[in-house]
Amino acid sequence: MPRRLLVVAPHPDDETIGAHTLMARMRRRGVAVRVVVVTDGAASHPYSVRWPRRRLVAERRRESRRVLRQIGVTASAVTFLDLPDGRLVTQAATARRGLARAVAGRGAALVVAPSHSDDHPDHRVVAACVAMLRQPGLRTLSYPVWPAGQKIAGARHLFLTTQERLAKRRALLTYRTQTGRIADDPQGFAMTRRQIAAFTSAQETFAERRR
Ligand SMILES: [Zn+2]
Numbered sequence: 704m705p706r707r708l709l710v711v712a713p714h715p716d717d718e719t720i721g722a723h724t725l726m727a728r729m730r731r732r733g734v735a736v737r738v739v740v741v742t743d744g745a746a747s748h749p750y751s752v753r754w755p756r757r758r759l760v761a762e763r764r765r766e767s768r769r770v771l772r773q774i775g776v777t778a779s780a781v782t783f784l785d786l787p788d789g790r791l792v793t794q795a796a797t798a799r800r801g802l803a804r805a806v807a808g809r810g811a812a813l814v815v816a817p818s819h820s821d822d823h824p825d826h827r828v829v830a831a832c833v834a835m836l837r838q839p840g841l842r843t844l845s846y847p848v849w850p851a852g853q854k855i856a857g858a859r860h861l862f863l864t865t866q867e868r869l870a871k872r873r874a875l876l877t878y879r880t881q882t883g884r885i886a887d888d889p890q891g892f893a894m895t896r897r898q899i900a901a902f903t904s905a906q907e908t909f910a911e912r913r914r
Pocket residue numbers: 713714717823826848
């Protein structure tokens with residue numbers, strides 16, 4: 704059991720997709736859990752009139768905070784780096800510094816972050832930044848997001864109880880901006896039912912990171 708867990712989310716919702724149950728279990732056991740959300744999430748609905756950038760960014764933050772508070776991760780343990788969603792590659796150095804600050808001087812820790820092979824470019828930038836963290840005793844695991852429902856050879860699985868699975872589904876649906884609430888942007892993102900089902904399957908998957 705690590706003394707500290709840091710969950711790195713490229714966008715506000717990845718923390719829940721990747722590690723909701725891991726975070727909940729660790730909080731129950733008294734482990735300090737921190738979350739760093741790297742981008743502002745503004746790219747999910749670029750053309751919504753009712754949800755202009757500032758409103759969308761603020762709401763996405765609230766969604767993450769609300770879900771995390773429910774599992775004992777308070778707002779003070781959640782950092783938003785506010786980097787540009789969809790264009791993180793242009794701010795990779797800033798992301799790297801932000802993540803280095805999050806692990807610096809806090810003792811041995813487990814870091815979970817997206818995978819190098821994720822389909823989303825922001826996720827791959829985050830994976831590369833995490834791979835560059837140098838801290839004695841640091842252990843890193845990756846979690847899959849895109850494509851939803853993929854199988855990872857050689858990964859470890861955390862198996863969810865029915866109750867944990869229901870809690871995770873409720874948590875995921877709390878991200879209403881990502882699950883269909885915003886209807887006035889034809890290019891807007893909404894998780895499909897199939898994706899929601901894949902993201903709330905009976906297990907969370909973590910792979911040892913390739914360095
Ligand atoms: Zn993401």
